[in-house]
Amino acid sequence: MNAPMKPEIDQGQINWPASEEMQVPYQVFTDPRIFDxxxxxxxxxxxxxxxxxxxxxxxxxxxxxxxxxxxPVVVTRDREGVVRxxxxxxxxxxxxVCRDRRGKADAFTCVYHQWSYDAQGNLTGVPxxxxxxxxxxxxxxxxxxxxxxxxLRVAIYRGLIFATFAAEGEVxxxxxxxxxxxxxxxxxxFSRPVELLGDERQVMHGNWKLYSENxxxxxxxxLLHLFHATFGLYRSTQKGxxxxxxxxxxxxxxxxKGEETKDKSATKGLRTYQEGxxxxxxxxxxxxxxxxxxxxxxxxxxxxxxxxxxxxxNSLAVRHIHPRSVxxxxxxxxYFGYKDDSPAARESRLKQMNLVGPGGLISMEDGEAVELVQxxxxxxxxATSYIAMGGRKGEAQDNLVNEAxxxxxxxxxxxxxxxxxxxx
Amino acid sequence: xxxxxxxxxxxxxxxxxxxTQLMQAYCACIDEDRLEEWPDFFAVDGSYELVTRxxxxxxLPAHAMRCETPGMMRDRVVxxxxxxxxxxxxxxxxxxxxxxxxxxxxxxSISTNYMVTRTLAVDGDxxxxxxxxxxxxxxxxxxxxxxxxxxxIADNDxxxxxxxxxx
Numbered sequence: 001m002n003a004p005m006k007p008e009i010d011q012g013q014i015n016w017p018a019s020e021e022m023q024v025p026y027q028v029f030t031d032p033r034i035f036d037x038x039x040x041x042x043x044x045x046x047x048x049x050x051x052x053x054x055x056x057x058x059x060x061x062x063x064x065x066x067x068x069x070x071x072p073v074v075v076t077r078d079r080e081g082v083v084r085x086x087x088x089x090x091x092x093x094x095x096x097v098c099r100d101r102r103g104k105a106d107a108f109t110c111v112y113h114q115w116s117y118d119a120q121g122n123l124t125g126v127p128x129x130x131x132x133x134x135x136x137x138x139x140x141x142x143x144x145x146x147x148x149x150x151x152l153r154v155a156i157y158r159g160l161i162f163a164t165f166a167a168e169g170e171v172x173x174x175x176x177x178x179x180x181x182x183x184x185x186x187x188x189x190f191s192r193p194v195e196l197l198g199d200e201r202q203v204m205h206g207n208w209k210l211y212s213e214n215x216x217x218x219x220x221x222x223l224l225h226l227f228h229a230t231f232g233l234y235r236s237t238q239k240g241x242x243x244x245x246x247x248x249x250x251x252x253x254x255x256x257k258g259e260e261t262k263d264k265s266a267t268k269g270l271r272t273y274q275e276g277x278x279x280x281x282x283x284x285x286x287x288x289x290x291x292x293x294x295x296x297x298x299x300x301x302x303x304x305x306x307x308x309x310x311x312x313x314n315s316l317a318v319r320h321i322h323p324r325s326v327x328x329x330x331x332x333x334x335y336f337g338y339k340d341d342s343p344a345a346r347e348s349r350l351k352q353m354n355l356v357g358p359g360g361l362i363s364m365e366d367g368e369a370v371e372l373v374q375x376x377x378x379x380x381x382x383a384t385s386y387i388a389m390g391g392r393k394g395e396a397q398d399n400l401v402n403e404a405x406x407x408x409x410x411x412x413x414x415x416x417x418x419x420x421x422x423x424x
Numbered sequence: 425x426x427x428x429x430x431x432x433x434x435x436x437x438x439x440x441x442x443x444t445q446l447m448q449a450y451c452a453c454i455d456e457d458r459l460e461e462w463p464d465f466f467a468v469d470g471s472y473e474l475v476t477r478x479x480x481x482x483x484l485p486a487h488a489m490r491c492e493t494p495g496m497m498r499d500r501v502v503x504x505x506x507x508x509x510x511x512x513x514x515x516x517x518x519x520x521x522x523x524x525x526x527x528x529x530x531x532x533s534i535s536t537n538y539m540v541t542r543t544l545a546v547d548g549d550x551x552x553x554x555x556x557x558x559x560x561x562x563x564x565x566x567x568x569x570x571x572x573x574x575x576x577i578a579d580n581d582x583x584x585x586x587x588x589x590x591x
Contacts, residue, residue, distance in 0.1 A: 229507070230502075
């Protein structure tokens with residue numbers, strides 16, 4: 001299905017300064033018109049959005065319902081095992097057809113008037129189509145084949161399912177869309193068959209792009225999240241870096257355990273740098289054996305527009321961003337291990353779930369940070385942030401004290417949304 | 425065994441009273457922000473787990489919080505006090521439908537329904553933060569009943585903003 005052509009954002013509606021630093025007008029986090037444009041230009045535009053893992057629908061007839069942007073969609077595996085996706089909206093009167101979060105079915109029937117569809121979204125049954133006793137019924141012009149659940153195109157990379165509203169030719173292949181570095185990291189993380197451990201859901205009362213910034217932001221790691229520092233487990237000068245794809249829209253943050261630059265002057269006087277006042281009473285929390293022999297202990301891979309893939313020590317998860325409105329998003333964390341995990345490896349992953357997620361000792365503050373911004377920017381749409389750590393260009397960095405992936409994210413966002421900077 | 429004696433010798437009323445007293449003291453400890461005392465409600469080999477119904481119904485092991493030892497609970501409290509950043513907030517536990525289950529000499533199973541409201545000190549409006557059931561095993565100790573295992577199964581699979589306090 002072709003995405004409908006919508007007018008670009010009127011340049012009079014948004015004032016994006018053309019400054020040396022990246023200055024993002026807060027309007028993009030508060031204006032419902034911009035949220036609507038994002039649905040068209042980003043989520044229904046030339047992008048691949050994450051909709052689930054193949055491991056969530058391993059067998060024919062398995063399905064899950066989810067969201068692409070704010071559009072309800074269903075991802076199914078048909079009888080032949082092919083993954084399909086369609087908009088969860090009956091062709092008759094617009095009711096939601098699939099009302100279960102997940103399950104097994106090869107037919108989907110709308111409860112309203114029992115119109116039924118197959119796993120590909122084709123209309124297969126309409127009650128009283130020929131009327132009753134020669135009365136009622138559909139007109140001669142009624143064509144079963146013309147009505148269906150609007151299909152999406154699907155692409156799978158390493159067991160991650162992506163879907164798009166864009167027609168073939170309007171968006172790159174999934175490999176080109178992700179780029180070599182992102183593909184390389186997905187190859188690394190999904191080299192073994194995965195097993196689901198379960199989901200966690202977190203509602204953040206803030207715009208979805210605040211979370212996109214957060215997951216491209218190495219700078220905040222050791223400043224907002226103090227668990228490691230408090231227990232003497234981490235140095236804010238830990239070795240790491242970030243890469244972006246050619247378009248600048250995806251971000252790959254990595255950090256390596258055990259390598260640190262001993263720059264004492266950098267952290268001197270920081271309130272948050274506590275040099276480990278405390279020790280863990282039960283250090284088994286962090287006692288996992290590394291899954292990879294490359295030394296990388298932290299991966300935060302943010303894939304535009306709606307996916308974050310994480311490796312935090314032994315904790316593996318995909319985080320699916322569901323923008324519910326201009327000022328609210330849901331984050332669905334799907335945790336996984338590998339099918340061939342030893343019992344000890346599985347135990348480490350479950351233990352380390354305590355570190356991440358909405359109640360995670362390391363990461364619980366992210367929801368708070370998103371909301372703190374949303375609360376403070378309520379009125380001043382023309383006011384801007386000031387993003388300049390590591391320079392304006394948004395280039396790859398081999399340190400964790402930069403905001404380069406955020407800069408490149410906003411540069412890409414402006415292009416995707418057809419927003420130009422205004423001359424000052 | 426000192427203190428409470430063999431649990432399967434206690435009257436129905438006595439075990440109900442002892443179990444609900446423990447539950448109420450436990451909730452008061454959290455609601456009154458005496459978190460340092462929270463691990464003391466558990467036996468030395470006691471464990472705590474908070475899961476969602478979404479995962480429990482699929483027999484998936486993911487959890488929102490899991491402390492396998494009182495040591496892990498104390499580590500979480502130290503982290504909450506010294507490391508984590510969150511808005512000042514109050515929990516209020518309402519616990520009801522207390523059902524006494526199987527008993528042995530030293531243990532008793534108990535289930536409850538609960539509701540927890542969360543009120544942020546900064547804005548004062550409570551929200552229903554979590555609703556669900558608990559499935560606990562209590563054990564007799566010198567100090568009376570303690571949790572041998574506590575499993576909280578939340579109906580609400582969405583957590584608003586963040587999860588700070590145990591339930």
